[in-house]
Amino acid sequence: MRVIALANQKGGVGKTTSAVNLAAGLAQLGHKSIVIDCDPQANASTALGFFESDISDPFMDTCYRLFSDSAKLEDVAIPTQFPGLSIVRGTKHLVGIEIELVSFEDRESRLRVSMNASSTDAEFVIIDTPPSLGLLTLNCLVAADEVIIPVQCEFLSLSGLARLLNIVRAVQKGDNPYLKVCGVLATMFDSRTKLSREVTNDLANHFPDLLFSTVVPRSVKMAEAPSYGLPIVEYAPSSAGAKAYMDLTREVLEK
Amino acid sequence: MRVIALANQKGGVGKTTSAVNLAAGLAQLGHKSIVIDCDPQANASTALGFFESDISDPFMDTCYRLFSDSAKLEDVAIPTQFPGLSIVRGTKHLVGIEIELVSFEDRESRLRVSMNASSTDAEFVIIDTPPSLGLLTLNCLVAADEVIIPVQCEFLSLSGLARLLNIVRAVQKGDNPYLKVCGVLATMFDSRTKLSREVTNDLANHFPDLLFSTVVPRSVKMAEAPSYGLPIVEYAPSSAGAKAYMDLTREVLEK
Numbered sequence: 001m002r003v004i005a006l007a008n009q010k011g012g013v014g015k016t017t018s019a020v021n022l023a024a025g026l027a028q029l030g031h032k033s034i035v036i037d038c039d040p041q042a043n044a045s046t047a048l049g050f051f052e053s054d055i056s057d058p059f060m061d062t063c064y065r066l067f068s069d070s071a072k073l074e075d076v077a078i079p080t081q082f083p084g085l086s087i088v089r090g091t092k093h094l095v096g097i098e099i100e101l102v103s104f105e106d107r108e109s110r111l112r113v114s115m116n117a118s119s120t121d122a123e124f125v126i127i128d129t130p131p132s133l134g135l136l137t138l139n140c141l142v143a144a145d146e147v148i149i150p151v152q153c154e155f156l157s158l159s160g161l162a163r164l165l166n167i168v169r170a171v172q173k174g175d176n177p178y179l180k181v182c183g184v185l186a187t188m189f190d191s192r193t194k195l196s197r198e199v200t201n202d203l204a205n206h207f208p209d210l211l212f213s214t215v216v217p218r219s220v221k222m223a224e225a226p227s228y229g230l231p232i233v234e235y236a237p238s239s240a241g242a243k244a245y246m247d248l249t250r251e252v253l254e255k
Numbered sequence: 256m257r258v259i260a261l262a263n264q265k266g267g268v269g270k271t272t273s274a275v276n277l278a279a280g281l282a283q284l285g286h287k288s289i290v291i292d293c294d295p296q297a298n299a300s301t302a303l304g305f306f307e308s309d310i311s312d313p314f315m316d317t318c319y320r321l322f323s324d325s326a327k328l329e330d331v332a333i334p335t336q337f338p339g340l341s342i343v344r345g346t347k348h349l350v351g352i353e354i355e356l357v358s359f360e361d362r363e364s365r366l367r368v369s370m371n372a373s374s375t376d377a378e379f380v381i382i383d384t385p386p387s388l389g390l391l392t393l394n395c396l397v398a399a400d401e402v403i404i405p406v407q408c409e410f411l412s413l414s415g416l417a418r419l420l421n422i423v424r425a426v427q428k429g430d431n432p433y434l435k436v437c438g439v440l441a442t443m444f445d446s447r448t449k450l451s452r453e454v455t456n457d458l459a460n461h462f463p464d465l466l467f468s469t470v471v472p473r474s475v476k477m478a479e480a481p482s483y484g485l486p487i488v489e490y491a492p493s494s495a496g497a498k499a500y501m502d503l504t505r506e507v508l509e510k
């Protein structure tokens with residue numbers, strides 16, 4: 001089982017979009033996958049058609065339990081309408097976890113304990129994280145084998161990358177020596193702007209061996225898909241976004 | 256003095272861009288303003304030409320001190336190159352504040368204590384917040400008189416709005432009864448897409464008395480400006496983005 005976290009403290013760079021569409025792509029190619037929504041915004045859950053109002057007990061039926069009482073993945077994962085794809089839903093109550101865990105000795109490895117106790121037959125676990133470097137995201141980096149870093153093709157998104165890679169290195173030296181950077185993914189590339197090309201050139205110069213060759217174009221269909229609760233490969237299978245995420249899926253499978 | 260926080264836990268919706276350009280617009284119209292960068296990403300500082308590497312002591316010369324030892328604004332505010340506009344720089348070390356404050360009784364009102372002790376002659380203080388509802392953002396909402404909520408014209412950004420307004424109401428019932436919602440600002444509006452129009456219609460239907468009449472269009476010049484350390488009114492004064500932020504500035508002055 002490969003556990004891959006999507007992380008970047010910069011907001012709005014495509015973490016959720018990449019987590020959902022990579023997991024859907026893997027499932028479509030026959031690799032059973034689970035999405036874990038570790039963001040209190042619960043956008044990955046919304047983007048797959050699940051609403052917080054449908055959850056009878058957010059402390060028991062969601063990702064919250066993986067942090068609070070070391071539940072197993074199979075206790076909280078539920079199937080989606082897409083064959084081979086399951087989800088552990090997020091909840092706004094995850095905000096409380098960041099405060100509750102502070103006093104625990106093992107505050108950064110709670111999620112890993114739950115994951116290690118699990119006996120799911122999924123081949124991939126894809127973890128969506130919030131836009132911060134707090135205890136939720138640290139738990140995800142400690143629990144993961146690999147991290148994919150989406151970077152929007154804009155200046156402000158570039159400026160936080162060095163700091164994120166420092167945090168990844170700190171996690172590798174500390175709780176998770178096995179953590180690898182699976183790759184840096186350029187997102188929302190707009191071929192009409194000089195800015196997009198400058199950013200991708202910068203990424204290629206600074207991180208030549210980390211940058212995925214797949215570049216995800218900016219396309220409104222990508223932004224529309226979550227409102228229908230569908231991954232792009234279902235909402236617009238012949239779109240540029242769907243093709244890019246299938247390319248990314250194949251690149252991840254080859255690593 | 257009016258203290259206005261820009262807040263939305265959804266990432267990448269234009270909090271920093273709006274904070275910087277509103278403050279620059281106010282300064283240009285002759286209203287002395289200070290930007291406080293309360294985000295560990297320190298993007299507002301970068302967007303005004305300040306780099307974390309230039310700061311000799313990030314614990315003393317930045318926003319960090321407003322939380323750690325109740326410094327006054329005038330102890331940490333420095334002038335920018337734009338007349339009438341000063342800044343309290345952000346720092347990555349703010350991440351530590353979220354953990355350090357947990358055990359304090361007054362953990363949500365540390366910033367307000369500093370602000371109340373200040374004797375600056377600025378007319379406006381504009382606070383940029385991180386994309387979360389943790390202790391940093393709560394401190395900003397408790398310290399502020401008003402909050403502006405930027406909402407990107409996309410579906411995922413809409414889904415978190417109800418929760419944010421609940422938090423604002425909780426702050427109003429608790430530590431800050433005076434907090435008002437100054438307005439909801441539609442950002443990155445793309446007139447070519449149906450999605451943008453649907454989102455602005457939704458906003459107009461659900462929040463008719465909160466929605467600013469100014470709508471900020473998506474424009475690449477807006478995304479380029481921070482890489483030159485310039486607000487849009489300096490970088491591209493005759494662009495649609497500059498016009499929109501001057502319109503917003505006038506609307507805020509009229510409230």
Ligand SMILES: Nc1ncnc2c1ncn2[C@@H]1O[C@H](COP(=O)(O)OP(=O)(O)OP(=O)(O)O)[C@@H](O)[C@H]1O
Nearest residue numbers: 011012013014015016017131218219222223266409
């Ligand atoms: N390739 C794309 N083209 C156009 N829009 C996109 C693309 N990818 C994502 N989006 C849209 O951009 C917005 C930000 O993407 P997303 O929510 O996935 O980012 P995120 O990093 O998860 O944000 P957060 O930091 O809030 O968790 C969303 O409205 C999404 O629908």
Ligand SMILES: Nc1ncnc2c1ncn2[C@@H]1O[C@H](COP(=O)(O)OP(=O)(O)OP(=O)(O)O)[C@@H](O)[C@H]1O
Nearest residue numbers: 011154266267268269270271272386473474477478
């Ligand atoms: N009107 C606009 N048109 C085009 N791009 C924009 C516009 N406003 C902001 N941007 C760009 O969109 C990205 C997100 O904006 P910004 O960083 O201001 O959002 P934010 O809410 O502060 O993000 P975070 O949640 O990470 O703090 C940035 O790269 C910014 O330059």
Ligand SMILES: [Mg+2]
Nearest residue numbers: 015016039043
């Ligand atoms: Mg997200």
Ligand SMILES: [Mg+2]
Nearest residue numbers: 270271294298
């Ligand atoms: Mg910001």
